[in-house]
Amino acid sequence: xxxxxxxxxxxxxxxxxxxxxxxxxxxxxxxxxxxxxxxxxxxxxxxxxxxxxxxxxxxxxxxxxxxxxxxxxxxxxxxxxxxxxxxxxxxxxxxxxxxxxxxxxxxxxxxxxxxxxxxxxxxxxxxxxxxxxxxxxxxxxxxxxxxxxxxxxxxxxxxxxxxxxxxxxxxxxxxxxxxxxxxxxxxxxxxxxxxxxxxxxxxxxxxxxxxxxxxxxxxxxxxxxxxxxxxxxxxxxxxxxxxxxxxxxxxxxxxxxxxxxxxxxxxxxxxxxxxxxxxxxxxxxxxxxxxxxxxxxxxxxxxxxxxxxxxxxxxxxxxxxxxxxxxxxxxxxxxxxxxxxxxxxxxxxxxxxxxxxxxxxxxxxxxxxxx
Numbered sequence: 001x002x003x004x005x006x007x008x009x010x011x012x013x014x015x016x017x018x019x020x021x022x023x024x025x026x027x028x029x030x031x032x033x034x035x036x037x038x039x040x041x042x043x044x045x046x047x048x049x050x051x052x053x054x055x056x057x058x059x060x061x062x063x064x065x066x067x068x069x070x071x072x073x074x075x076x077x078x079x080x081x082x083x084x085x086x087x088x089x090x091x092x093x094x095x096x097x098x099x100x101x102x103x104x105x106x107x108x109x110x111x112x113x114x115x116x117x118x119x120x121x122x123x124x125x126x127x128x129x130x131x132x133x134x135x136x137x138x139x140x141x142x143x144x145x146x147x148x149x150x151x152x153x154x155x156x157x158x159x160x161x162x163x164x165x166x167x168x169x170x171x172x173x174x175x176x177x178x179x180x181x182x183x184x185x186x187x188x189x190x191x192x193x194x195x196x197x198x199x200x201x202x203x204x205x206x207x208x209x210x211x212x213x214x215x216x217x218x219x220x221x222x223x224x225x226x227x228x229x230x231x232x233x234x235x236x237x238x239x240x241x242x243x244x245x246x247x248x249x250x251x252x253x254x255x256x257x258x259x260x261x262x263x264x265x266x267x268x269x270x271x272x273x274x275x276x277x278x279x280x281x282x283x284x285x286x287x288x289x290x291x292x293x294x295x296x297x298x299x300x301x302x303x304x305x306x307x308x309x310x311x312x313x314x315x316x317x318x319x320x321x322x323x324x325x326x327x328x329x330x331x332x333x334x335x336x337x338x339x340x341x342x343x344x345x346x347x348x349x350x351x352x353x354x355x356x357x358x359x360x361x362x363x364x365x366x367x368x369x370x371x
Contacts, residue, residue, distance in 0.1 A: 001138040001339070004127045006030065006150050008114045009036055011306030011323030012143035014052055017103035021056060021360060026105055027135070029127060031114030036097060041172050041220045042066070042090035042205025044317045048324035053099070056329075061099035065091035066204045066212055068190040076254060078185065078271040090220075092206035092273040096320075118142070118150050118302060125301040126190035139339050140302045141330065143323070146247055146290060148308035154299045160241060161247075161311055163164075166198075166371040167236050168289060168314065169223045169262060171281030175204070178219045184217070186273050193271050199224045200274045221277045222268070222314075224289070228370040233288055248287040259284055274289040289313055289365065293358050297351055298343035303330060310354035313361030322357055326350050 001024050005012045008030025030036065045062040053059040071084045077119075081089045081184040101109065126138035142150025151159045185191075186202055193200040195235055202221035206212050227236045237245045240255040254262075266278035278284070292311035297304045306323035327347050333342035 004137040007144035013100035014327035031110040046321035065089040092210040095210040157272040182273040189342040315364035
């Protein structure tokens, strides 16, 4: 078949690589100019990700990572409250992205001309791009994330995301730039700090090209902070030029004023190790935390996959695994059934999974939501 995939991040690439392996003609549409290489940090590769890579013959891409040998919880003064020996490996997001991209020819991965509309007839699904191109497919998969365009067809009355009232401030420092007080207490550990209205955590991840040797890695920190209501959201997501963004601010978009305010808050609220990490990050970035649960994952010849269907909170560390599970189920259904029947079967299997993961994320984030 000829299949169009809207969204060229990991979820779209999981589906694209598996569908090509089954012999389908696949076209991926990513609105970002040049693709998404260099935009990720680290992720926990759970069994669904390993299974997809095994099927593609590239399982080694998820076996090169940085291991945190234990989990620790810090007190406000920096002492260790608890230690738990739970080894966990963080793999390179960029390495995984590159491994999957290698399964999609350059001529089939289209960037910079975003999809603005999707619709369908009895025999085809159609993708319309910003340039005006209208392309026909046997099936279209919406893997276009939190701002999904494809949702408008599958769940036209459920397009919006629900803001939870808190955001994740993030930093990603080269290992050599991590202050000594943080390196000595945090390296090779998955570290947490819990406060009444927030949570900080951090861990080492591979370098930008997958480097795992000491000195070549990066330290990824996250600080969840409350920003209640619509005004709190607008204020947090206003960039250095005063422009409001819907979901996040990327590196370089946070104003100097907001960066300095974040540093001041860290001096007051965080343990020393996390405090110096925030202070050392020259270009922090921020992601607002949203929920979204679709009541449908398919309609006719069009399906939703990954965050386009269920936006789950990052505390679960299951975003990539959920998308991988969606992709394997979708491809398996298309292998044995006609398109419309396949998408019905796909929806029936994956809707309950998405609901369970979404509920788990809400439970994990409950203490961070404003009262």
